[in-house]
Structure formats: C-alpha cells, structure tokens
Amino acid sequence: MENDDVPLFLRPKLRLFLSADLVGSTALKQRQGNPFAKPRQEDAFRDLAPAWLSPLALLYRGIEAAFLERWDDYENKTASLFSWPIGSRPAFWKGIGDEVIYVKTLTDPREAWACLLAWVSGLQQFRGDLRKVTPDLDIKSAAWLAGFPFTNTEAAVAHFPDRIAPEEARLEQELDRSSAQLLHYYRLERLSDDEHENIRSAFVRDYWGPSIDVGFRVASKATPRKLTITADLAFLLAKTSQPDQSQKKKMPGTIFDTHCPIRYDGRVELKGVLGGKPNPLFWLVVISADDLLSIEDRLLGFENRKNKAHEDHKEFCDLFIDQSGGYLTHPFIEDDIEERLGSKPTHFDERLRNLAERYREELNRVRQVQVQEHETDNGSGPEQISDAEVTGFQVVRAHRPDQ
DSSP states (O other): OOGGGSOGGGSOEEEEEEEEEEESHHHHHHTOOOTTSOOOTTOOHHHHSOTTHHHHHHHHHHHHHHHHHHHHHIIIIIHHHHTOOOOSOOEEEEEETTEEEEEEEESSTHHHHHHHHHHHHHHHHHHHHHHHHOTTOEEEEEEEEEEETTTSEEEEEESOGGGSOHHHHHHHHHHHHHOHHHHHHHHHHHHTOGGGHHHHTTEEEEEESHHHHHHHHHHTTOOSSEEEEOHHHHHHHHHSOOOOHHHHHHSOSSGGGOOOOEEEEEEEOOTTSGGGOOEEEEEEEOSOOOHHHHHHHHHHTTTTTHHHHHHHHHHHHHHHHHTSTTSOOOOOOTTOTTOSSOOOOTTHHHHHHHHHHHHHHHHHHHHHHHHHHHHHHHTOOOOOOOHHHHHOOOOOOSOOOOO
C-alpha cells in the first residue's frame, strides 16, 4: 500500500495552535457583588448583567474579528504581493472559559509566520479595545505545534449522539466492544468523509496528545508581553525567513510590518512534560518596550545578541530536539517538496501503512460479524455486499483541504 492509499484521516499533518487568555478575569468575577440585588428602575441593560460578562463576550467576538480581518487581508492581498503561501484558513477550535484557541493546518512553514504575525497584530488591536472596556484586564497568548497522526491524534467526540442513525449506532457498539481505538479511528474516518455529512454533524473535532499538553504548559508561562512558544515552533520560525527589509519598505501596511522577535528565557520545569527535564522557554515580543523595558532588555543581553539570535535559536532547538530522548520530534510537512523543515522520521511511512492496513482488516472483521449476526436474526442466507459496505472504508485520492 502506497502512502497515497492511506485514508485522509491518517495523512500526516502539522498544525499550529494559538491561544489567548484574559489576565485578571478571575479577580474581576470574584468582585461582582450580589447578583440578586433588587434592580433600580434606572439600571441600564448592561448594568443588570455581571460586570465580567462584557469583557468575556468581547474576548470571543473581538479576538476573532481582529485576527481574521488581518488573515483575510493577508490571504486576499499580502500573500500574492510577497509570493507567500496561504493554505487553509485558521479556524476556531474551542473556548475554555476565559481562553480561546485557534488552529491552522500548515502546508508550508511560512504559513506559521504569516499566521502568527496576523495573530499578534490582532492581539495588539484587541488589547486596546479591551482596556477601553476595563483597564483591570489584559490579554496573554501562546502558540505551539502538533504533528499527527502518531505523536498526537485527532478525536471525534459524539456531542450529538441522537443524530447517529440506528444502524450506525449498532456498528459503533460492535466496534467499541472490539476496541476503543478501532471506534476512535472509525469516527475520524467519518469526520473526514464528505459523503457522510449526516454522521459528521453528530461529532465535534478535538485534539489529544503530548504536544497539546506541552502547549498548555507553555501557555501557563505567558504574560501580556510574552507570547510563549514551544521549542519545535521556535525551530520552525528560526528556520523560516521572512521577507527582507527592502521588500517590506516597497509594500508597507501589511502584517509584515508587525515586529515580534524571538527571545529566550532559559529552561523552566513544566509539570509532567519531557519526563521531568527542564523545557526551553521561547517567546515572541507582543508589547513594544517602553523606556524601563528597553533598559531591562539591555541588562538581559537581548539587544547585544539580536543580530545572531536567529541562528542561535535554530541551532539550539535543533540539538535540543535531537537530545530530548524521543519526547520531541523535528516538525515536518509531508507535501513540502523543498523540505524546508526536514524529512520524516525513520520508519514513519512503514508504520503509517501498517496502521492503515490493520485498520482496514479490523474494521472488515467487525463488519463481517455484524452481517452474519443480521443474517442469523432474520433467518436469511448470505447476501452479496460490496467491499466498501463490508469495510466501511473508502479511500479518497483527490486532494481536499483539511478541516
């Protein structure tokens, strides 16, 4: 079986995750006062809701508007001006209280820089809007990479089980009795298959794995000024060149005017990550330095080594990933012909083909059992069914953008 015959849901993918979290919202919610006090006749509509509701609602609406406005400008104008790639549009993954997370599948490493610059520019605008609502709140952010399907996995969570047809529900029960992993992959196949829209509507896409855990741990170290990033993302960014200054000057007013250099804060311990080994903490500058921060940056040596930092970051991250004992892997993009990041890990394709073949065999076995039980219950003889009906597995070879 060639890799082109591997089903869509198992194709290798590299995704960029972006999170934004309100700073100070917990304290704000705790001082809301008595929510059941008798309303005054002159109370305005906004005064009848909790004081923290407006900034929280602004987070979900404002971040998306500011971020995607800049991404759309990049997609519709800037990308062609600089001959840069676009790929799929960033999408909302989920909200966790005061935190919102977006995700983008990368088809070229330059898309990570473009997405981050649009994100940082949007954050800067949102921060100004937020401070107008309440000066007690701020915003912090983080970004990380995750590779699929081995290091991490997508998940199809049945949030609307009543939308699953009875015959499909019976098959899911059989698959679950056989193996939770088999059911997991079967749902992912349905989630990626446009021919099963009614089934897809029953599920919500999720992402699980060690890279997701590391991302959330790194996000805990973020501050309003520091957009923290993982070592593999720092490696990707350091290895990917932005347009040079002469290009930017000829085409001003784009996301490439956003200045957010990579900086390094040393190694920190992140609970449960990298087997207890200290993790390198990289970050992007989101808030420009004032006089005090500029002096502090000089004391920390950032200004003195900024000309060489790019190469140092790349070399350090490359070695750190190599020496991580398997906890980290170099990011790669399967369809990146120029291999700007690097090649796949050893035996990756072999393991991928074996996984696809075993999935086909196991699903075929369960479907055959289901057919035999149906025949026994109805007292009928063997009936002719197609291979696709038996396996529930159809390979789609045409390229389709990831969702």
